[in-house]
Amino acid sequence: MRKNILPMLMSMVVLSPLAIDIYLPSMPAMAAEFNVSSSEIQSTLVLFLFAMGVGQILIGPLADRFGRRPIALAGMVLYVASSLLAANVIEFHWLQFARVLQGLAACATSIVVFSAVRDSYTAKQGAYYYSYLNGVICVIPALAPTLGGLLALQFGWRSTFVFMALYALLILFISLLHLPETRPKNTDSDGLLYSWARFKPVLQDAHFIFYALTCMVGMASILTYVSYAPDWLIRHLGVSELTFSALFAVNAVVNISACFVAPLVIKRFGNRATVLIALLTLITSAALQFVAQHLGLDSGISAAFAFMLPMMLLCVGFALLLGPATSMALSAFDERAGTAAAILGCIQMSGAALLAGLIQQTNLTAPYALIVLMGGLSSSLLLVMLMPRFNHWHQEPLLQ
Numbered sequence: 001m002r003k004n005i006l007p008m009l010m011s012m013v014v015l016s017p018l019a020i021d022i023y024l025p026s027m028p029a030m031a032a033e034f035n036v037s038s039s040e041i042q043s044t045l046v047l048f049l050f051a052m053g054v055g056q057i058l059i060g061p062l063a064d065r066f067g068r069r070p071i072a073l074a075g076m077v078l079y080v081a082s083s084l085l086a087a088n089v090i091e092f093h094w095l096q097f098a099r100v101l102q103g104l105a106a107c108a109t110s111i112v113v114f115s116a117v118r119d120s121y122t123a124k125q126g127a128y129y130y131s132y133l134n135g136v137i138c139v140i141p142a143l144a145p146t147l148g149g150l151l152a153l154q155f156g157w158r159s160t161f162v163f164m165a166l167y168a169l170l171i172l173f174i175s176l177l178h179l180p181e182t183r184p185k186n187t188d189s190d191g192l193l194y195s196w197a198r199f200k201p202v203l204q205d206a207h208f209i210f211y212a213l214t215c216m217v218g219m220a221s222i223l224t225y226v227s228y229a230p231d232w233l234i235r236h237l238g239v240s241e242l243t244f245s246a247l248f249a250v251n252a253v254v255n256i257s258a259c260f261v262a263p264l265v266i267k268r269f270g271n272r273a274t275v276l277i278a279l280l281t282l283i284t285s286a287a288l289q290f291v292a293q294h295l296g297l298d299s300g301i302s303a304a305f306a307f308m309l310p311m312m313l314l315c316v317g318f319a320l321l322l323g324p325a326t327s328m329a330l331s332a333f334d335e336r337a338g339t340a341a342a343i344l345g346c347i348q349m350s351g352a353a354l355l356a357g358l359i360q361q362t363n364l365t366a367p368y369a370l371i372v373l374m375g376g377l378s379s380s381l382l383l384v385m386l387m388p389r390f391n392h393w394h395q396e397p398l399l400q
Contacts, residue, residue, distance in 0.1 A: 005116065005179075005180060005182070006129070006132075008174070008175070008178055008179055009113045009116060009117070009133065010133065010136045011171050011174065012072065012076075012109045012112065012113050012171060012175070013109070013110065013113045013133050013136055013137055014136065014137070014140060014167070014171075015076070015079055015105075015106050015109050015164075015167075015168060015171070016052065016106040016107075016109070016110055016137070017137045017140035017141065017144070018140055018144055018164055018167065019048060019079075019083075019102055019103075019106055019164060020045060020048065020049075020140075020226060021140050021141045021144035021145055021148070021226070021248075022140075022144040022145070022147060022148035022151075022160045022163065022164065023148050023152075023157060023160040023161070024144075024145050024148065024226065024229070024230050024244075024248065025145050025148055025149035025152060025230065025234070025241040025242075025244055025245050026148060026149075026152045026157035026160060026241075027041050027042075027230040027231065027234075028041075028230060028231060028234050028235050029152065029157055030157050031231075033157075034091075034092040034095070036092055038231040038235070039360050039361075040092070041231075042227040042228070042231070042360055043096065043357070044095060044096060044099045045223065045226065045227045045356075046223070046227065046353045046356055046357045046360070047096055047099045047100050047103065047353075048099045048100070048102060048103040048106075049103065049219075049223060049349045049350070049352060049353040049356075050100075050103065050349070050350050050353035050354070050357075051099070051100040051101075051102075051103030051104050051107070052103035052104070052106050052107040052110070052345070052349045052350075053103075053107070053345055053346045053347070053348065053349030053350025053351070053352075053353060054346060054350050055103060055104040055107035055108070056107050056110075056111060056341070056342040056343070056344075056345035056346040056349070057194075057199075057342055057343065057346050058104075058194075059071060059075075059104075059107055059108050059111055059342065060111055060115075060339050060341060060342020060343070060345070061193040061194060061198060061339055061342065062193065063108075063111050063112060063115055063183070063342075064183070064339055065193060067181050067183045068111075068112040068115055068116055068119075068181060068182050068183050069112075069175075069179055069180070069181045071108050071111065071112055072108060072109050072112040072175060072179060073172065073175060073176065073179075074108060075104075075105045075106070075107070075108025075109045075112070076105070076108075076109060076168050076169075076171060076172040076175065077105075077172065078101060078102075078104065078105035078108070079102060079105035079106060079109070079164070079165075079168040080165045080168045080169050080172065081101070082098050082099075082101035082102040082105055083098075083102060083161045083162070083164040083165035083168065084161070084162070084165050085097075085098040085101070086098035086099065086102065086158075086161040087158045087159075087161035087162045087165070088158070102164075107345065107349075110345060111341055111342060111345065113133065114130070114133075114326070114341050114345075115182070115183075115341050116182040117129045117130060117133070118330055118333075118340075118341060119182040119183060130322065130323040130326050130327060132259070132260070132263065137259075139252070139256055140252075141226075141248060141249070141251070141252035141255065142248075142249045142252030142253050142255075142256060143249070143252075145244070145245040145248045145249065146242070146245040146246070146249055147163070148160045148163075148245075149241045149242050149244075149245040150242075151163060152241070153241070153242075198339055199339065199343060201333075202333060202339060202340050202343050203343065205332060206393050207328070207329075207331075207332065207393060208329050208330075208332070208333075208340070208343075208344070209347075209393075210384070210390075210393040211275075211325045211326075211328045211329035212329050212343070212344050212347040212348060213347065213351075213381070214275060214279075214321065214325045214381055215321070215322060215325045215326060215329065215344065215347070215348040216347050216348045216351040216352050216355070217282075217352075217374075217377040217378060217381060218278070218282070218317070218318045218321045218322055218325070219318075219348050219349060219351075219352035220351070220352035220355040220356055220373060220374075220377070221282060221314055221317075221318065221370065221373060221374040221377075221378075222314070222315075222318050222352075223352050223353065223355075223356040224355075224356045224359055224369055224370055224373050224374070225311055225314060225370055227356060227360070228366035228369060228370070229244075229248070229307075229311075229366065230244060231366070232307065232365070232366035232367075233247065233304050233307070233308075236365075236366075237298075237299055237300065237303050237304050237307070238299050238300060239300075239301060239304050243301070243304070247304055247305075247308050250308075251308055251311055251312055251315055252315070254312045254315050254316060255315035255316070255318070255319055258315060258316040258319035258320060259319040261319075262274070262319050262320050262323050263323070265277065265320060266323060266324055270324075271324035271325075271327055271328050272324070272328070272385075274320055274321075274323075274324045275320075275321060275324050275325055275328070275385070276382070276385060277320055278317045278318070278320035278321035278324075278325075279317070279321070279378045279381055279382045279385070280317075280382065281313055281314075281316055281317030281320065282313070282314060282317040282318075282321075282374050282375070282378040283374075283375055283378050283379055283382065284313055285310050285311065285312075285313035285314040285317060285374065285375075286310075286370065286371045286374045286375025286378070287375065288309070288310040288313065289307070289310040289311075289367050289370055289371050290367075290371050290375075292306040292307065292309065292310055292367070293306070293367045293368070307366070307367060311370075314370075314374065317378075326344065329344050330344065355373060355377075356373075359372065359373050
């Protein structure tokens with residue numbers, strides 16, 4: 001990989017979390033303006049991530065066939081257009097449609113970013129770079145809600161989508177000048193784009209499936225937290241939009257720190273052991289959330305802290321999990337990195353969206369939705385990793 005491409009990838013990878021985090025403080029106001037329920041406004045997050053996941057299957061093979069650069073440029077054009085559509089909608093279903101388009105656009109840049117790392121580094125090296133990219137991703141939750149809250153207070157929630165369009169337009173211009181093509185010459189791009197033969201080698205690999213599901217559980221936990229937090233903190237606990245942004249930013253700073261520590265943990269313990277540590281951290285987060293909800297705090301800043309403090313462990317666990325799990329999932333697919341990354345993204349994102357959407361259909365409050373989803377699924381994965389008969393699902397490959 002060229003030395004100057006990592007900053008380029010970092011600027012591109014921002015597009016996805018920006019579309020999730022910048023309008024979080026505005027969600028209660030958006031629900032009121034469109035006269036929809038909290039779960040309906042949460043669907044704008046779920047639809048975005050679901051489209052981002054399904055789009056991986058459509059766009060991943062295109063990145064292998066036509067190269068990384070043209071796919072990234074097309075994705076940024078669509079991101080600008082969909083953001084402007086969202087900024088100008090009058091009816092709620094058009095906002096949902098715009099979010100689907102925005103999810104498809106974001107997935108194009110995501111595929112290019114993570115495929116470019118896999119194009120250029122070994123699996124062991126890739127784990128470090130994935131963690132650094134995830135560190136950049138985690139900067140956005142620290143900054144975007146505060147920026148979005150300030151924009152919404154001054155210009156209304158629609159200005160947050162205008163900001164997304166302007167940022168994407170800037171990155172599009174820079175990419176036209178500086179983004180190189182990284183697709184390896186040995187990339188398998190022959191045959192039908194969407195044939196079963198292209199996907200079969202990836203989907204029949206038990207090692208890939210296990211770590212893809214592991215990524216999905218981590219993403220589902222984060223999505224459930226992010227989608228529930230605005231309504232729970234602002235409407236239910238009564239904190240202000242800016243207080244919500246500040247609490248979210250503190251939590252995100254912990255996530256950022258964990259993402260930049262993660263490569264050191266991976267280097268010290270290896271990929272598989274780091275995944276084990278991450279799952280234990282998620283389970284501990286769920287247990288502490290359960291304890292926090294029995295402290296008798298039901299409103300105000302003290303209740304907000306009781307909810308948010310265990311979420312710091314969720315952020316730490318997610319930061320530790322995603323780098324090594326992604327690297328382990330993709331380690332066997334040098335010749336079809338784009339397709340493998342696409343399937344991984346589909347399982348991770350669309351699966352997470354489905355799980356979050358299902359938990360939103362229950363009557364569980366935000367804390368207990370997190371306890372059930374994060375604690376239950378993380379415990380199941382940890383149990384599998386502790387059972388010797390499933391070693392072939394999760395052991396590190398001999399060659400990294």
